[in-house]
Amino acid sequence: MAIPLEHVIGLSALLFAIGTVGALTRRNLIVILMSIELMLNGANLAFVGFARAWNSVDGHIFVLMVIVVAAAEVAVGLGIVIALFRNRESVNVEDVSLLRW
Amino acid sequence: MSAPAVFFYAFGAAAVISALAMVLNVRNTVAAAMSLVVTMISLAVVYVVLDAHLVAALQIMVYAGAIVVVFLFVVMLLNLRHDAFAQRRERLVKGAGVVLALGAAFAFLNLVPKSLPTVQQIPADFGSYAAVGRALYRDFVLPFEISSLLLLAAIVGAVVLAKRRLS
Numbered sequence: 001m002a003i004p005l006e007h008v009i010g011l012s013a014l015l016f017a018i019g020t021v022g023a024l025t026r027r028n029l030i031v032i033l034m035s036i037e038l039m040l041n042g043a044n045l046a047f048v049g050f051a052r053a054w055n056s057v058d059g060h061i062f063v064l065m066v067i068v069v070a071a072a073e074v075a076v077g078l079g080i081v082i083a084l085f086r087n088r089e090s091v092n093v094e095d096v097s098l099l100r101w
Numbered sequence: 102m103s104a105p106a107v108f109f110y111a112f113g114a115a116a117v118i119s120a121l122a123m124v125l126n127v128r129n130t131v132a133a134a135m136s137l138v139v140t141m142i143s144l145a146v147v148y149v150v151l152d153a154h155l156v157a158a159l160q161i162m163v164y165a166g167a168i169v170v171v172f173l174f175v176v177m178l179l180n181l182r183h184d185a186f187a188q189r190r191e192r193l194v195k196g197a198g199v200v201l202a203l204g205a206a207f208a209f210l211n212l213v214p215k216s217l218p219t220v221q222q223i224p225a226d227f228g229s230y231a232a233v234g235r236a237l238y239r240d241f242v243l244p245f246e247i248s249s250l251l252l253l254a255a256i257v258g259a260v261v262l263a264k265r266r267l268s
Contacts, residue, residue: 005218005219011117026124030176052223054218
């Protein structure tokens with residue numbers, strides 16, 4: 001067992017941080033969705049690392065559920081992007097201020 | 102250093118670099134999606150090193166195979182021009198980034214290593230298709246069935262949202 005858990009969690013935290021930065025700073029709705037996928041992957045890596053450390057396969061089940069949710073999220077999110085582009089001719093989030101007061 | 106450790110660090114670094122390439126690429130959204138594919142495949146290799154074989158296979162099939170392809174379809178369908186980082190909030194983002202990075206580094210160096218469990222010897226079939234399938238269909242069969250409902254709702258929702266006009 002060569003790889004310590006700290007390094008797995010560190011890699012997962014790094015990926016999650018990069019995804020957070022992308023989701024907060026980019027203005028393209030599609031890239032924001034991709035960054036959210038990156039954050040989900042960071043969480044998945046933490047689940048896998050802890051599953052191995054505690055010798056329990058339950059963490060892998062959680063990862064499967066996260067993958068299901070990610071697939072559903074992408075399908076609905078990109079549907080919204082297409083509907084938005086049809087109405088506004090843009091995927092820039094600054095152009096979409098319908099719910100902002 | 103053993104071979105699995107070499108794979109872990111090499112592909113972990115590849116995942117981080119391609120993730121950075123995805124977030125920092127402001128010119129070409131298709132290239133950003135391709136960087137995302139590299140991240141997903143590198144993470145699949147990391148999962149194999151961590152004895153999560155079923156998760157690694159699903160990572161390649163669902164993420165690299167399906168999700169990123171949907172992203173590419175939409176990017177090419179919409180034929181996007183380049184986009185930039187948020188202009189007005191740059192200073193706020195930078196300040197918050199520095200504070201968060203310092204806090205996270207402090208927590209990681211001081212608090213996290215003390216609270217983590219040490220990795221024990223794991224059985225040979227840990228994370229195999231059979232082991233995960235047994236847990237999935239015995240202990241977690243209700244969440245498994247509910248996830249199919251979620252996927253059905255997502256399919257219907259995506260069709261309704263992307264359809265041109267509802268009659």
